[in-house]
Amino acid sequence: xxxxxxxxxxxxxxNPLAAERERATTLFRLTLSFMLVVVMTFLMVxxxxxxxxxxxxxxxxxxxxxxxxxxxxxxxxxxxxQVDILTSVLAERVEGDGLQHIxxxxxxxxxxxxxxxxxxxHGLFIYDxxxxxxVTDKLGTPESANNADRDYFIYHRTHTDRDVRxxxxxxxxxxxELIIPVSRRLNNPDGSFAGVMLGTVRxxxxxxxxxxxxxxxxxxxxxxxxxxxxxxxxxxIERTIGQSLSQSEIFTRYLPWSSAGVAQxxxxxxxxxxxxxxxxxxxxxxxxxxxxxxxxxxxxxxxxLIKTGLILLLLITGLVGFGIVVLKQLRxxxxxxxELRRVHRQVQDMALTDSLTGLGNRRRxxxxxxxxxxxxxxxxTCLALIMLDVDYFKRFNDRYGHSAGDECLRQVALAIGxxxxxxxxxxxxxxxxxxxxxxxxxxRAGALRVADQLLQAIxxxxxxxxxxxxxxxxxxxxxxxxxxxxxxxxxxxxxxxADAFLYVAKHKGRDQWQAESAAQAAQDRPxxxxxxxxxx
Numbered sequence: 392x393x394x395x396x397x398x399x400x401x402x403x404x405x406n407p408l409a410a411e412r413e414r415a416t417t418l419f420r421l422t423l424s425f426m427l428v429v430v431m432t433f434l435m436v437x438x439x440x441x442x443x444x445x446x447x448x449x450x451x452x453x454x455x456x457x458x459x460x461x462x463x464x465x466x467x468x469x470x471x472x473q474v475d476i477l478t479s480v481l482a483e484r485v486e487g488d489g490l491q492h493i494x495x496x497x498x499x500x501x502x503x504x505x506x507x508x509x510x511x512x513h514g515l516f517i518y519d520x521x522x523x524x525x526v527t528d529k530l531g532t533p534e535s536a537n538n539a540d541r542d543y544f545i546y547h548r549t550h551t552d553r554d555v556r557x558x559x560x561x562x563x564x565x566x567x568e569l570i571i572p573v574s575r576r577l578n579n580p581d582g583s584f585a586g587v588m589l590g591t592v593r594x595x596x597x598x599x600x601x602x603x604x605x606x607x608x609x610x611x612x613x614x615x616x617x618x619x620x621x622x623x624x625x626x627x628i629e630r631t632i633g634q635s636l637s638q639s640e641i642f643t644r645y646l647p648w649s650s651a652g653v654a655q656x657x658x659x660x661x662x663x664x665x666x667x668x669x670x671x672x673x674x675x676x677x678x679x680x681x682x683x684x685x686x687x688x689x690x691x692x693x694x695x696l697i698k699t700g701l702i703l704l705l706l707i708t709g710l711v712g713f714g715i716v717v718l719k720q721l722r723x724x725x726x727x728x729x730e731l732r733r734v735h736r737q738v739q740d741m742a743l744t745d746s747l748t749g750l751g752n753r754r755r756x757x758x759x760x761x762x763x764x765x766x767x768x769x770x771x772t773c774l775a776l777i778m779l780d781v782d783y784f785k786r787f788n789d790r791y792g793h794s795a796g797d798e799c800l801r802q803v804a805l806a807i808g809x810x811x812x813x814x815x816x817x818x819x820x821x822x823x824x825x826x827x828x829x830x831x832x833x834x835r836a837g838a839l840r841v842a843d844q845l846l847q848a849i850x851x852x853x854x855x856x857x858x859x860x861x862x863x864x865x866x867x868x869x870x871x872x873x874x875x876x877x878x879x880x881x882x883x884x885x886x887x888x889a890d891a892f893l894y895v896a897k898h899k900g901r902d903q904w905q906a907e908s909a910a911q912a913a914q915d916r917p918x919x920x921x922x923x924x925x926x927x
Contacts, residue, residue: 419718426714430707437703441696445689449666452688453653456668459604459612459681460651464670466600467614470511471675474573474590475555477505481515482575482588490519490577490585495526502528511596513563513570516589517577518544525586529565536564538587547576547587557675559620560594560632569594569632571622594623594632601625609663609684617676624660631660641669641680655685747797748804751819756827759817760882763831768875775830775838775872778889779807779845782865782901784824786858799854799864800824806848812841826866827889835872835906842868842904850902861902869893870906 481502485493502515506528517525522539538544543558558572570591577585601612602625614623619637636642640656650671657664665682672678743755751759760776767774781787781803788796800820807818807826817829828845830838846866854864869892873880892905899905 422714422717426710429710433703433706437699441692441699444692444695448688448692452666452683453668456666456681456683457653458668459606460668460670460679463601463612463614463681464672464679467597467677467679468672468674470592470596471557471573471672471677473509474512474592475675477509477512478515478555478573478575478588478590481517482577485517485588486577486580486585489580490517490525493517493526498526499528502526511592513568513591513593514565516591517586518589519586520548520584527565538564538589541572543572543574543589544587547574548584550576551582552576553578555675557616557677559616560622563591569629597623598625598627606681607684607687609665609686611658611660611663611665611680611682613678613680613682615678615680617671617678621660622677634660636660641667642678645669646671646678658682745804745820748801748820750804750808750826751817753819753821756817756819756821756829757882760829760885763829764875764880764882764885767831767873768880771874771876772832773834773872773874774880774885775833775835775841775870776885776889777828777830777838777842777845777868777870777904778821778886778893779826779828779849779866779868780893780897781824781849782867782897783856783859787856787864790858802852802854803849803864803866806852807845810841810844810848816841827886833872838870838872839904839906842870842906846902846904865902867893867896867901868904869896870904872906 485498488494498517506512506515514528516527516538518538519525522537522541522544524536524538539548541558541561543556546556546558553576555573555575558574560569560571562568563570570593572589572591574587574589577588579585597614601623604612604625606612610625612623612625613621613636615621615636619635619639619642621632621634621636624631636659639659641654645652645654646669651669653666653668655664655666664685666685666688667680667682669678669680743751743758745752763774766772781799784796784799787799791799804818804820804826807828811818811828815831819827819829821827828841830841833841846868849864849866852864856862856864859865869889871885871888871892873885873888896903896905
């Protein structure tokens with residue numbers, strides 16, 4: 392086996408134009424590098440500035456929605472607290488006197504007076520245990536008025552807690568306005584259910600308050616119950632009142648972990664992307680959300696970015712125009728160089744490829760095997776080599792002819808190529824019906840597994856061979872695996888070892904592989920012994 396051939400001389404080594412081409416290539420690279428450095432500098436500086444302005448715009452927006460959420464939360468808490476205190480005082484008075492002893496005219500006047508004082512208050516109502524209207528601030532009581540079917544009434548009748556309860560928005564039966572019920576349970580002296588004390592808050596009170604804030608057209612302000620039911624929303628659309636936000640991102644991802652914060656999410660009501668500040672009221676189970684649309688945040692930044700981009704585009708265009716003038720002078724020459732290199736590579740590939748099978752040829756094995764031995768020695772890895780030979784191939788040629796023999800070798804080569812698991816593995820036609828497979832970074836177990844797969848792939852071709860005991864084409868293989876750092880290994884010794892075990896596999900019955908160490912291979916087969924395996 393010959394060692395690695397030295398690389399052939401290249402035309403550049405003897406061509407007097409080589410130095411000029413090298414200078415042209417260097418100039419091309421320097422010009423292109425200069426253009427790229429300048430362009431990248433512009434882009435990096437402007438990109439950093441744009442990113443800084445972008446973050447600053449969102450930082451200012453976060454401050455704005457945080458302050459807005461805090462202001463609306465405080466407003467809602469104050470509005471509900473006033474009604475809470477008022478209903479608490481009235482309930483205590485009613486329970487002290489007894490529901491059956493209420494001075495209805497006097498209580499009515501008191502309720503009217505309080506309703507005038509508290510601007511958000513829509514009305515005050517006292518219901519008995521059956522839901523009948525006992526007294527209210529309204530001038531008249533509707534005939535057969537009864538609120539026993541209201542959610543808040545049912546709740547207080549079935550629950551003994553004395554806390555104030557805020558319920559979802561309903562339409563007033565006395566004025567038809569949208570109202571938020573704020574209610575508490577009334578008890579008899581023995582603790583039994585006596586009725587309900589109710590204060591109602593106008594939804595329009597919050598709508599008017601939210602309307603005074605200057606936010607963008609797509610902005611939103613929301614007051615919702617802790618379970619997600621919307622009480623008030625700006626922009627006010629009546630059908631959105633009562634919709635649930637329980638599946639929104641703020642309620643599912645943020646509120647369980649923090650009672651206040653900022654989140655950029657998509658609204659479930661209208662699908663608008665907004666930056667929201669959210670806050671849970673400290674005293675009541677209510678949540679406020681103040682949102683500014685993402686478009687309004689980035690619109691000024693986008694306009695500035697477009698202006699900067701246009702200026703940058705003009706600068707880059709001028710630079711590119713200058714570069715094109717220079718590069719055009721080199722393009723033709725570089726194109727010619729590229730074509731020459733391409734043709735050279737094609738010729739080189741043809742010289743290293745077996746024309747019949749499309750695999751590498753023996754010369755390619757010589758080159759790659761030397762490189763892989765050196766690499767395995769440097770990296771202290773294993774290197775495996777498998778040599779295969781088609782069994783009884785001379786008999787196959789004698790019976791079916793050389794054309795069929797060539798087709799058989801092509802199919803065997805295709806099966807070998809398709810079986811190799813990695814792109815780094817190399818398969819070559821070593822000569823005649825012999826093939827060699829090089830497996831870098833492969834230990835003994837891996838090499839034997841690949842050998843099994845290769846022999847099985849050849850069996851699976853199921854090519855008829857009447858002069859073969861098995862009746863079909865098979866192959867035998869010799870396997871050697873070495874660690875070049877620890878073993879005395881050379882390309883020739885590896886091929887010799889693989890060839891020796893191929894010889895052993897032939898004599899032990901064919902259609903199998905044999906493998907041992909290189910030293911054992913030398914013992915099994917004396918140096919210089921190589922018979923013509925085509926008969927086997």
